[in-house]
Amino acid sequence: MLQAVRYLLGSPGGANGFGSKSTAEEVTPDLCSVTAIITGATSGIGAETARVLAKRGARVVIPARSVKAAEDMRARIRDECPGADVLVMPLDLSSLASVRAFADRFLDLGLPLHLLINNAGKFSHGQLALSEDGVEMTFATNYLGHFLLTKLLVGRMAETAAETGVQGRIVNVSSSVHGWFAGDWAEYLQLVTRRKIPYDATQAYAVSKLANVLHTKALAARLQEMGANVTANCVHPGIVRTRLNRDRDGLLTDLVFLLLSKLLKTIPQAAATTCYVAAHPRVAGVTGRYFADCNEALPSPAATSNHEAARLWQISEAIIHCTNTNKSTGLGLLFPPIVQEAGDDQT
């Protein structure tokens, strides 16, 4: 109750002085000499994140399905910040081939990479769709494309951190909706892909957002094992009216948003947690955590399982391997069993 009142009043949520009403500009320090890739920066939360990072002096790379939309975004940033260093490059996250092509192009530029903000996302309108790699489209876009993108860029991030002494940071934009999925996410994807159960767009979205949190957990552990001076955290940005939910027609959706309107964030507020985790000195060295309202928060119990994080990693690697070697992504291979080790539990 106290938390809800705090949220509505926008009082600071923690010792850092930032809370639900903080804006991206308020939480973002100077970022000169920093290079950031921000996916989904043509609209909504990602666009505001890119604008604020560029305003603070970062070189911003905007990968986008629509190069025209990304060029428009670059023009908007430069209107406000003349001379801002903004690069536009094609990327469709639902296609693993497109992710590989983007990573090759970016790495060929020889630029450093300090920040990777995996923000792009979609919420399906209802019908089951499969990506060109045969993967459920929401999972492919919101999670799998970002998994591969991160895998391909993490070496450059580690090199940059070692050369510059500036810690690299990866931010996965998840959602509190990750806690709405209860059950076996791999089985759900397998059954839905085989059309054995009806497709439910909200469940598919929740699975993809759960995957964002599990990915963060496994990635943070691997970065530590590698000895890379790079952190990985994930965020719930808050609820905000963007294209993600604005395009979802219907009286029910409109009613829910009307009722929740007092709790909704503005877009500058919704971009704040991403910017805080990506850039604020207080988050230096913090890794594998979940943030909301610019403060650390607790993810759902399902999102804290080491076993599920390892299983997701293994399945993701298997899919990527299949698509890279032109092998059929047969579902048996997509979802192989994983042996649970004794003593492995939730942490």
Ligand SMILES: NC(=O)c1ccc[n+]([C@@H]2O[C@H](COP(=O)([O-])OP(=O)(O)OC[C@H]3O[C@@H](n4cnc5c(N)ncnc54)[C@H](OP(=O)(O)O)[C@@H]3O)[C@@H](O)[C@H]2O)c1
């Ligand atoms: N809005 C909320 O209330 C809310 C709440 C919790 C979490 N989130 C999360 O916040 C993130 C940003 O969402 P938003 O609300 O800002 O949504 P948005 O305004 O719809 O923006 C989504 C962005 O993702 C891009 N995108 C979608 N599919 C893509 C693909 N296949 N390849 C490359 N880019 C793609 C879009 O590019 P195009 O221009 O090409 O479509 C757009 O730039 C998402 O991860 C979402 O799940 C949002």
